[in-house]
Amino acid sequence: MSIPILMPALSPTMEEGTLAKWLVKEGQSVKAGDVIAEIETDKATMEVEAVDEGVVARLLVAEGTEGVKVNTPIAELEGEGAAVAAPPKAGPVAAAMPAAPRAAAAPALAPQSKGDAATPSDEIPPGTAMQDQTVREALRDAMAEEMRRDNAVFLMGEEVGQYQGAYKISQGLLEEFGPKRVIDTPITEQGFAGLGVGASFAGLKPIVEFMTWNFAMQAIDQIVNSAAKTLYMAGGQMGSPIVFRGPNGAAARVAAQHSQNYAAWYAHVPGLKVVAPYFAADAKGLLKAAIRDPNPVIFLENEIVYGKTFPVPVMDDFVLPIGKARVVKPGTDITLVSFSVSMGLIIEAAAELAKDGIDAEIIDLRSLRPLDTATVIASVKKTNRLVVVEEGWPICSISSEIAAQVQGEAFDWLDAPVMRVTGKDVPMPYAANLEKLALPSLDDVMAAARAALYR
Amino acid sequence: MSKTASNAALLIQFYRDMLLIRRFEERAGQLYGMGLIGGFCHLYIGQEAVVVGMQAAIEPGDQVITAYRDHGHMLAAGMEPDGVMAELTGRSGGYSRGKGGSMHMFSREKNFYGGHGIVGAQVPLGTGLAFANRYRGNDRVCLTYFGDGAANQGQVYESFNMAAVWKLPVVYVIENNQYAMGTAIQRSTSETHLHKRGVSFNIPGEEVDGMDVEAVFAAGRKAVEHCRRGEGPYILEMKTYRYRGHSMSDPAKYRSKEEVQEMREKHDPIEGLRARMLAAGAIDEAGLKAIDKEIKDVVAQSAEFAQMSPEPDPKELWTDVYA
Ligand SMILES: Cc1ncc(C[n+]2csc(CCOP(=O)(O)OP(=O)(O)O)c2C)c(N)n1
């Protein structure tokens, strides 16, 4: 009986990978546990083990092939009927297969991810060369440049050094800057966050990485009570020039305790600045600004966004101002506002609306505190309709704040109620179908836009 | 049943229970590769002797709580492989009806209190379960498991202090598998002999060979009896090892292949027990074969169930937010 060996999923967000190397040949016998191939994901090179005994009958995918989708047959094994590697039986929900809930969004984004829409035009001198980079690389470069520029800057967090970052953001930094400045910590978030704040009181400029923001709840007292309030409590004598950064919000199927979105939580706190970029250039320019800022800055990244590629200006020192939104695409009929991963949704929605002849203005908030309501209000005065989209929970959210400010300052310009699209008001479920329902979708955004347009 | 470790029936039970976890985890790894399990999935392969020995040392009604590397704990606690596997695939037949996933499963019936994703958070929770025992005046004991990495979290020591002051019946089972994700214990931890971590709280602790189920069982009984007698908490440091990466997406480049190979070949808890049973005449090859077959079938059935069980009803999104 021949058993197909399928391209395995090797991480929560993996949809495809590169078949880097075959470690077996056709005709070779293998037993369960033998390493048969090496596969590169966006994060790492992983070894694939045989799950059955048998003889490798055929290798179906050549070494070096990129973009091999999860579950594609990559080889065939002749063996005695171990049912294990047989393709899954078509149960009631066979379609649940490589269930990454955002997968649908990714391809639709690709055309948008390059070119004009992604280029922060007025912030980059005309004629500047652009280079395609992933958000992951842009963040790394921002840290490296600031560490070269200022000896007081150092990076600290779980697995940032030898492991090169749990999400590979700090790749290469230990090699360049050494263990004095790229520091692996124990799993003690409250301890190292507080230590970082103390070091910042003494004039150092720590970048504290949280493996994800979910774990920063262990440390939120130090962030709010120590970092955010000291300048005020000390009558301006001393403050905390520190950056707290890491991935925020849902990844894929990591369930309730690992999927929370903290945008509104930190945006609530006077004394903190909060940044949540989507595009790679913004990630770079704003992280550099955050590191130089004399205040504590909360830098919210996103795991789904890390692997996206966008143009980044080739400049010696590209720094963007914190607190300024950006009109990604001007439009006249409706304003779509979002930040971080949900930018993908409004960019897609604008493309859908364009098919119906509706010209949407797209705004990327980029910073959540200070919140650039002026840019949003100016847009509403032009389009008279507003949809705000975010992944987090609806109650006391970024979108509720924007709705409040817009009704206060542009009430007479609104032709429809401000529409909000948010994550559902529940903890994140694990099941693929429920997770999809819990997150804001393109359908949700389109429904909100149509409601605002009365169409 | 008189629980003496020399009892052949008990050894066979240990073997069966450890093998179930091993085969279950291997199958879970396969289903992950096929995209049927998503998110984080932390396998327990290599550490089986710890939960099997400890579970045998407690009585029905005693409680268990642990972190996200929890499949083995649930199976050892008597939870159904079908329900655990179906939770891994996020289906309605799972213990949390698909809403919790690999890291978050619970069983009131089996006194298994999760299944927690935040490193260290289960330690005060387990201490609280022990507090409830004391409050009620029953003689129940809570097993609170955590890793070598978790042993650096502050709330562990806040718990130790309260447990010692109030003489709470909790056994802290530290599963020292020597790595916290990619961090070897020596790189993160000033006192690597974790059983000494209770010294300044006057909590007795001992180091146990966590690759030897009989040693675990013996140490477990002693610790549990200490708690049951009302003498307060106890720390067991289980020296153990995980064979696989931290989670499915960990390439595990931080340790050598030889290191892993050495543990597998010389210290495997299942192979070790198997050899001892054969040598002692507790079982013969045919008997072992029959167990292997039985376990294989149970696991195959659980995988089948986990794929056939339907996804949760969309209405479930909104249930269980409030009681
Ligand atoms: C508070 C917190 N910080 C970080 C993480 C990410 N994380 C998950 S498991 C883990 C390593 C824990 O190691 P250990 O306690 O030794 O347990 P093991 O995984 O070895 O069983 C880390 C850092 C987390 N889940 N929670």
Ligand SMILES: [Mg+2]
């Ligand atoms: Mg560990």
